[in-house]
Amino acid sequence: MKLTPRIKIWLSTADNHTVFGSGRFRLLCAIEEFGSLAAAAEKLNISYRKAWGDLKESEKNLNVRLIIKTRGGSGGGKTQLTPEGKRLTQSYAAFADEVKRFSKEAFANHLAEVLPK
Amino acid sequence: MKLTPRIKIWLSTADNHTVFGSGRFRLLCAIEEFGSLAAAAEKLNISYRKAWGDLKESEKNLNVRLIIKTRGGSGGGKTQLTPEGKRLTQSYAAFADEVKRFSKEAFANHLAEVLPK
Numbered sequence: 001m002k003l004t005p006r007i008k009i010w011l012s013t014a015d016n017h018t019v020f021g022s023g024r025f026r027l028l029c030a031i032e033e034f035g036s037l038a039a040a041a042e043k044l045n046i047s048y049r050k051a052w053g054d055l056k057e058s059e060k061n062l063n064v065r066l067i068i069k070t071r072g073g074s075g076g077g078k079t080q081l082t083p084e085g086k087r088l089t090q091s092y093a094a095f096a097d098e099v100k101r102f103s104k105e106a107f108a109n110h111l112a113e114v115l116p117k
Numbered sequence: 118m119k120l121t122p123r124i125k126i127w128l129s130t131a132d133n134h135t136v137f138g139s140g141r142f143r144l145l146c147a148i149e150e151f152g153s154l155a156a157a158a159e160k161l162n163i164s165y166r167k168a169w170g171d172l173k174e175s176e177k178n179l180n181v182r183l184i185i186k187t188r189g190g191s192g193g194g195k196t197q198l199t200p201e202g203k204r205l206t207q208s209y210a211a212f213a214d215e216v217k218r219f220s221k222e223a224f225a226n227h228l229a230e231v232l233p234k
Contacts, residue, residue: 098227106212
């Protein structure tokens with residue numbers, strides 16, 4: 001049977017409170033894609049209320065603004081990432097991708113030979 | 118606020134069925150320590166029935182014996198790891214430790230500078 005290493009990564013405070021993880025990362029990516037929190041929440045299949053609450057909580061814990069809402073204009077209101085939100089998204093992607101790639105290598109080095117085919 | 122990367126690792130089949138992870142790893146370590154499945158289950162605060170069922174399931178999925186029960190003798194029955202169980206325990210420890218260490222390095226490289234102090 002072919003086995004695969006699986007991995008879940010998140011960031012927490014010293015007292016184990018989750019501050020940021022794959023859900024909020026995907027939410028920020030979707031906001032960047034759609035320019036809309038409502039569309040991003042829909043893509044992730046979560047409520048607008050939860051999406052908003054999650055990001056506000058991360059902003060509070062990280063002490064940084066991640067998203068900014070612009071009102072009015074011809075297309076109505078939009079939600080966009082702040083420069084800090086963009087930077088966090090890019091850096092978190094690089095971090096998570098690197099750890100995932102490494103876990104596959106470490107699995108091949110340590111476990112592939114040990115586990116029965 | 119000081120943030121820490123957190124990580125959960127496990128092994129699954131291609132269709133996403135968990136075959137081995139930190140719980141079963143700790144169970145095998147405790148069996149090696151105590152020479153007893155009952156003592157190992159107690160240390161991990163799970164029932165004997167669950168400990169036994171979990172390991173039998175892993176054995177079935179991995180197609181290998183991980184533990185062996187010896188009956189009788191002056192001290193009564195014991196449970197010990199098979200050579201394959203020992204090898205899996207050691208290799209899994211090396212794999213998981215390496216991925217955890219790497220995740221701390223990747224966090225320092227990619228995110229420490231991005232997150233507010």
